[in-house]
Amino acid sequence: MKQGRITGLGWLICLFLVIIAMPSTSAFAAPASQGKPIKIGVLVPMTGASAETGPKMKNAITLRLEEAKWQVAGRPIELISQDEGGGDPAFAMAAAKKMVEMDQVDIMIGPMNTPMTMAVAPYLARQQIVTLTLAPVAGDAKMLSNLFKGWIFTTGGEGGQFCFPFGEFAYNDMKFRTITTVSQDHAAGKRFMGTFVEGFKSKGGTVVQQQWVPYGTADMGPYLSVLKDGDALALWLIPIDIRRFLKQYDERGLFKKMPIVIPRAGVIDEVALKELGDLTLGLVAEQNYVNLLDTQVNKKFVAGYKSKYGVPPDFFCATAYQAASVALAGFEATKGDATRDKLRQAIVSLKLETPTGNVSFTPSGLAILDTYFVEVKKKGGEYIFEPIKKRPATRPLGE
């Protein structure tokens, strides 16, 4: 090797140095106002399977803080955000520790994915950091209360509290009597489909078959080949898998045989509807937010988000915006006092209207939220989720 020449390995080292030197944390300092800043930590996925949701959520939180002019109760707000990692709970744990111990955040918004939340919850509860989860966690009220110890608020709700009533809806309103299910074989998939089935059965429905698809399954063909007939297929898979499934379901002409219902439609957004096209028409789903909700708060949110980011907000944006609203309302109630227990108690007794609907909490911090049953329609060339029924004030299951 000649001296003075950078070899491939040399380039590689330079590249790594550049990457390491890149800041992974971004902090927005607030414009001048009195007092020590209130630090809001945000833990959202920026890499991995749900990497598209993190930036959206951060955008929505930024929008809410901008509306508040980056201050609350006279104190400036500082936003510190961090990647929760691409599916690695240890990564989320390290990020949470860094934000608590080095950045000394006063409140935490996130994580989004259930495994991350479950991993960081005991630590955050021990540190007594008020934490507002994004997207629904999974588990019975008793289990969650024990784990969260009142410090982790299920701002995004709990999967079961939405899916159970959707199961009842499938029986009562859609008149299905038998159902076949396909769902992801992991905590969230089991919880969502499990509680949907419980709700469906509680009214007298029968389950014909349940298939569980392991995480990372590439080909959906084999699952379709052994599908048994029911009045409807209840389907919940992660975003890439549900696209693969629906495409193959359509190509095999199965929509003619069995309509599909989707508990928790967050896995299929407007981009997916557009790419999948007409085959999605008539899909009925459950979601605790769609951007067509006809309330003042929501219209303001949708307009604000659209004008700032150029696209309409989705369920993830609304949940993040809602969490930011809860955080701000909490600090308003304590008059800017970030003492941990005061903040916790203030949030427990909040009653708030947000774009997703009314938000309040049980004494142990589990959210009471509205949800909506929606149908995919085509209007003016756009595919949309149109609300067909509202189910107000869903409560955590197994209280």
Added chain:
Amino acid sequence: MMGIIVQNLLNGVSFGIILFLLASGLSISLGLMGILNLAHGALYMVGGYVGWMLAVRSGWNFWLAVLGAGLASGLLGLVIERVFLRYLYKKRNEQVLLTFGLVYILTNLSIWIWGAEPRTPFTAPFLSGSFNVSGWQYPTARIAIIMIGVGLAAGLWLLQDRTRLGAIVRAGMENKEMATGLGINMGAVFTAVFFVASFLAGFAGVIGAQLLGVYPDLSLDVLLLALVVVVVGGMGNVRGTLLGSMIIGLIHSFGVALFPELAMFTIYLVMVIILLARPAGLLGKKV
């Protein structure tokens, strides 16, 4: 029951063909050049994204998009070989570290360029329907995948076993110094082989996207499958890779259909059994 068997035969073979397209490039660079390219899955993913960009977003002809994706991944592979890997021949540990790091770099670059939103499976318009077989419908695209794969397998086999270029590559694999002594520029041959392997990855990325779509985690998901195929089939020869792909594809399909509780590890179970019986893979020789 008959329907289930026929459908899963087709499912298994078409999925197996995607695995073959994916794994053949990996097998070639490993068997012929001794390079373990863990970024092969990332090249596959980049191909898928380029194909999506051309075919779906820009509305190109699907086959042009397949070609464009192959070229894009091929060129990327060329850069990786020229800038990094040519210094690392015979250094297996360094290859693994380098190419695994490239997986993360390429994945993140893809998120920057194409966004993290998963992309729905897409295909050529005339392949998007299905045909009827005695009462049930089967997607046309999957049949097209099988035909493409069989054609490519035949082409690769002819190239490797029946042409002068194939002979040169095989000679270089046996004894690099001797081949160089006979006046063959092995550096250029290896670069060309790596280009072909990377081209195949990109090509496979779009063909596979008809079933699998494209998303950022794809690089690692398919890498795992490709490694299983190469290990089962044996490294460095087209027939072994084809055999490995078919076995894994069929085991996956029938495993899911008949023993769904075991779906998570049927293919790994098969891999372990085969490795116990034949440590170099079914048709492999020691590398």
